[in-house]
Amino acid sequence: MTGRKVVGVNVRKVEGHKLVTGAPAFTDDIEMQGMLYGKILPSPHAHARIKRIDTRKAKALAGVHAVLTYKDVPRVPHTTAGQAWPEPSPYDTYLLDSKVRFVGDRVAAVAAESRAIAEKALRLIEVDYEVLPAVIDMELAMAPGAAVIHDEPDSTKIYDRSHNIAGYILREIGSVEQGFRESDFVVEREFRTHRQQHTPLEPHITICWLDPNGRLVIRTSSQVPYHTRRQVGQILQIPVSSIHVIKPRMGGGFGGKQEMLLEDICGALTLASRRPVKMEFTREEEFYMARSRHPQRLRMKMGVKRDGTVLASQLTVLATTGAYGSHSTTVQGNTGSKVLPLYRAPHMRFECHVVYTNAPVAGAFRGYGCPQGFFAQETLVDEIACELGMDPLDFHRMNVIRLGDTDLLSAQLGEGKEGLPRVVRSCGLPQCMESAARAIGWAQKRKKFPSGHSHLRRGVGMACTMQGSGIAGVDWASAFLKMNEDGSFYLQVGASDVGAGADTVLSQIAAETLGVTLDKVIITSGDTDITPFDVGAYASSTTIISGGAVKKAAGKVRAQVLEVASRMLDAPVDQLDCANNEVFTTCACRKAVSMTDLAMQAMYKEKFQIMDGASHFNTDSPPPFCATFAEVEVDTETGQVHVLHLASAVDPGTAINPMQAEGQVEGAVAQGLGYALTEELVLDADGRPLNPNFLDYKMFGFQDMPKLTTILIETDEPLGPYGAKSISEVPINGPAPAIANAIFHAVGIRIRKLPIRPEDVLRALHAERPANLDEEAMFAL
């Protein structure tokens, strides 16, 4: 912390001016000559075979330049999950196929001179379907006789296709059986979570064209430009060298854009029409043709000693990935590996089936499996604490992971393979708990039993959560820097700023290392022709991994700068330092040279370009921690739950930009509140979405937001640049369990299903039984 000039400072976003003045910064902000509009014909059926498809009328329509069906494109099994090669997700997806597997699946695609013509052309495509029995309910997916969703022989990496099992995970540390035997109390509960959609302000959008050299340019709103380049090459069977992916400013991704979703089909239409093609999801399409959060059924069992010590925990999950297995085992793996080790139990077991259903495809979503797991774990832990007569805060104080602990479950559960053990090298969780508890008034409010008279009852609840910072041993990034004549630096990173502020944070890290002010760093990011490789924006990796690459590259460039300065100032390098755009001697003589003069010297006298690059990866994924405390008011007549105050205290390591970090917490909390209470994409029995619109998919708006308290508890992470870990995901995990626990405190009912709908609260209130009855049932061993 000492002496830092740019890191840790609330500088403004480097692209802020451009955004607020409406400069053409986003994918959609260009208009190309002859640009066509691409549209996908979505399947009206959850499961069907295309018996006949006739596109002649559509092709004959004036203004139509390309119509594609499965007959016109290469058949390459792949995954749309934007993951490092080789992707751990099943290769079960095709550019276009003769079978459709969910309502909204691709049947055909057209490119036409206007959106209206494209839509008309879609209506002219004649399709005969053989409608197949569909599996909508995940509980029935593995049942004997259930329709087989992926019966095609060429898909690979599917765990058990005949039973619709995309992936299966089983890991055990110690012996839970022994752990439960040694426990004084064992509690087991079942939880259910639902389908949440990312709802980015900017839906998926891609514009493709052929540049004068005939290379395919893909301008796209993507978290993963490099993975997209590789995957599009694989799917369209063209060399990577003939693809150029550009990621402009983005209007949010939240994981939904860690996916190659429109780029392949848009590219195919461009190759077929030889014209620029734009494809964009409407809001409705975004809801069911893009991705969503995996619904899960979780059975959680915990064994504790009488004094509250956790001995064993076991989580058994059934999850559905929808029609395709994008991120299927990795999201679910996280539900175990990032959740269970929060407690220092010697015995842990995680088992999970991820099944296919004829439903919209689930994928990466902020939290990546953790919101589901923590909802179960933190609600169960609250129940156990209450039944033991312990304050849940004390229970957490006693049991949560500590500095110096090694999380062994992570060693067994990596990204689709064995992982690496996680060592806690920085941990602000105790301070997080104490400060958020203070902010919510825990001590007073827990003591005062909520008054029983009015129909409005208040309660407070808490939850502790953690996440990772990059995927250990998998995620890597690179950065390149060169110096300009005016002493500024050009920074090129493959990192993909989704709107969360990566460009600013990475510039801050470069500026700090180089001893220049922020305006002396000009950043270009996420362009596969210009910037070096980066896996992309996911897994809370950008600050720690891409930032690590920037710091290394800047360190190397700094060394070059100091060498030039050493010649100019006639002083040894070890007596030089740089700050405020100059290099100066640290000895008593106080000589200095400005970066500008230094640059001119290097370029025109010494005739060499100060420049260098570096790559970076970590073999560990330092966890950021979060304590979430909620105060709610329950209307016992309507079942409505009002969140009055939500306090999040987060340990992100060093906050490179505290203001942006707080913004990430607040955004995650808003999304977490919606997840807890109102947001759900609902399907009917035939797999059709009932509410693919903002009228009936209810997000938290400004008026719904509770009072927020956001606290950053900074620690110094040895593996992170300037001590930074991550922040954008972890705060989304806490609201649901904290609210469920606050509801229990307020009205004595346990909520184990999300979202917490007023109807369900009311039903539970009506069914409420005396607490001691519950207790007996609970400890029946």
Place this chain on the structure above:
Amino acid sequence: MFERVEVFYRPASVREAVRLLAGGKGRARIVAGGTDLVVDGDPTARALIDITHSGLAYIRKQGGGCAIGAATTMAELEESRTILALGGGILARAAATCGSIQIRGVATVGGNLANGSPAADLVTPLLVLDAVVVVADAKGRRKLPIAEYLAARGTKGLRQSLLVEVTAPRPLGRRCGWSFQKLGRTALDISVVNVAAGLQVDGAGRIQWARVALGAVAPTAIRAGATEENLQGRTLDAEAIAQAAEGVMREVSPISDVRASAAYRREMCRVLTRRALEECAAQAGCAL
């Protein structure tokens, strides 16, 4: 959306609007704020008739009551002194719950009624206020009590007519109480259930006049006629309110949809009716 629309008219008077509508051969649609019409995107529309410049945005005092032009916006209703004074301000209160500030700036009372949503928030207060709707077509103007208008809205005769204004009669005088209650999933939401109520008691606390209207629990917003009758002449006390609240549950016919189940809606009719009548009682000076 509206790809087939060939003309967009902006008539300067009611007469011209009516003429254009009659000449539209059933393919002309009136547009006011457009907050329902544009969302629906009716593909059969060939002509749009914008009535926001037809002299229909007004709130006038009239014979002790008031007249509200069809193109008056929610925002105007919310802030109007006349509307705030009318029936304890329930119409203003309902208007203030409609959508966001941007929606309320353009959404109109005429559109709210003509669109015919069972959840339209202005309808229950207007039912309680005994409002009358004035419609015009090529044959002339007609007055219809609002309930009749709601029932006949879909018929051929009314589909071809322009809603000109809504009038509310002279207020009732002393010892009245009024309430508007809305239940949504979030702050900005279409009603899952809404209830409006109004009543007047005599010196002994007996109910002289009562209105209870419920929205989103039947094909149109309805008045709970039997409940109103049962309240008539009774002393306004907790028991009367509890019975009325139970009673409305038998008068509604809610459906289950993605917003709520029928059972929940029915239960909420009870809760909101009780809350509405309790508020009325407090305003009418009746201790419960």
